[in-house]
Amino acid sequence: MALLKRKKSKTDISELNIPKHIGIIMDGNGRWAKKRHMPRSAGHNQGGKVFRKIARYCSDIGVKYLTVYAFSTENWKRPQEEIDALMKLFKEYLDEALRDFKDDSIVVRFIGDKSPFDKELQELMIENEEGSKDRDGMVLNIAMNYGSRDEIVRAVKGISENVKNGIIDIDSIDETMVSEYLYTANQPDPDLIIRPSGEYRISNFLLWQCAYSEFVIMNTLWPDFSTDDLDEAIRIFNNRNRRFGGV
Ligand code: IPE
Ligand code: IPE
Ligand code: MG
Numbered sequence: 001m002a003l004l005k006r007k008k009s010k011t012d013i014s015e016l017n018i019p020k021h022i023g024i025i026m027d028g029n030g031r032w033a034k035k036r037h038m039p040r041s042a043g044h045n046q047g048g049k050v051f052r053k054i055a056r057y058c059s060d061i062g063v064k065y066l067t068v069y070a071f072s073t074e075n076w077k078r079p080q081e082e083i084d085a086l087m088k089l090f091k092e093y094l095d096e097a098l099r100d101f102k103d104d105s106i107v108v109r110f111i112g113d114k115s116p117f118d119k120e121l122q123e124l125m126i127e128n129e130e131g132s133k134d135r136d137g138m139v140l141n142i143a144m145n146y147g148s149r150d151e152i153v154r155a156v157k158g159i160s161e162n163v164k165n166g167i168i169d170i171d172s173i174d175e176t177m178v179s180e181y182l183y184t185a186n187q188p189d190p191d192l193i194i195r196p197s198g199e200y201r202i203s204n205f206l207l208w209q210c211a212y213s214e215f216v217i218m219n220t221l222w223p224d225f226s227t228d229d230l231d232e233a234i235r236i237f238n239n240r241n242r243r244f245g246g247v
Contacts, residue, residue, distance in 0.1 A: 028197025105137030
């Protein structure tokens with residue numbers, strides 16, 4: 001039955017235009033746990049499992065780039081207990097689950113500033129990037145300690161530094177160059193950004209890159225998010241009329 005269901009949704013999806021780059025704001029873990037009278041960390045745990053399933057599914061259906069928002073520059077404001085649980089979960093995932101992605105030839109990249117994470121976590125992140133960089137499948141960007149304003153400030157600093165050193169001429173600064181100084185350098189902008197849990201905001205995710213992304217807000221909480229929800233978001237995307245400022 002489960003197999004039949006998966007097959008059916010795959011057939012449907014194969015008739016659609018699959019977005020080249022999808023961004024997902026994996027939100028709603030805390031509310032999912034609260035509804036079940038469980039600690040917020042239980043929601044993050046379940047959210048981690050869903051992340052694993054959805055990433056592999058995106059790779060299966062031919063998505064070329066998937067960017068998932070796992071931890072923002074603002075999430076450090078949370079209670080220490082929750083941060084500790086999240087860091088523990090990240091370590092477990094990097095240690096075990098990301099190995100799964102090997103079968104799917106997924107290239108794992110982390111976007112965001114790694115420096116505030118502890119040494120063990122930073123090393124695991126680098127190991128995963130190094131170990132997967134020669135694969136030829138979907139690029140999975142995991143946004144950890146990511147904030148788009150911080151990303152833009154870094155780009156401005158990087159460009160300024162090179163102007164000061166005489167490497168860049170001010171007149172040569174253009175939109176392409178700015179994009180090249182972001183964490184997502186050399187990647188296409190997201191076509192579709194999905195936010196589960198019903199919040200209508202971007203929360204500092206891919207501010208520069210989302211200039212012409214299609215947004216799909218879904219009420220499902222991330223730990224309940226299924227491949228059918230992803231198919232539904234792609235169906236909605238297929239019904240949008242993208243004009244990019246034209247007619
Ligand atoms: C998203 O779920 C996960 C992270 C931000 C790390 P939340 O923890 O924000 O869940 P809600 O929004 O409180 O339900
Ligand atoms: C955005 O969700 C960040 C992640 C999903 C990692 P938040 O839960 O932090 O966003 P706000 O606080 O609702 O805007
Ligand atoms: Mg949230």
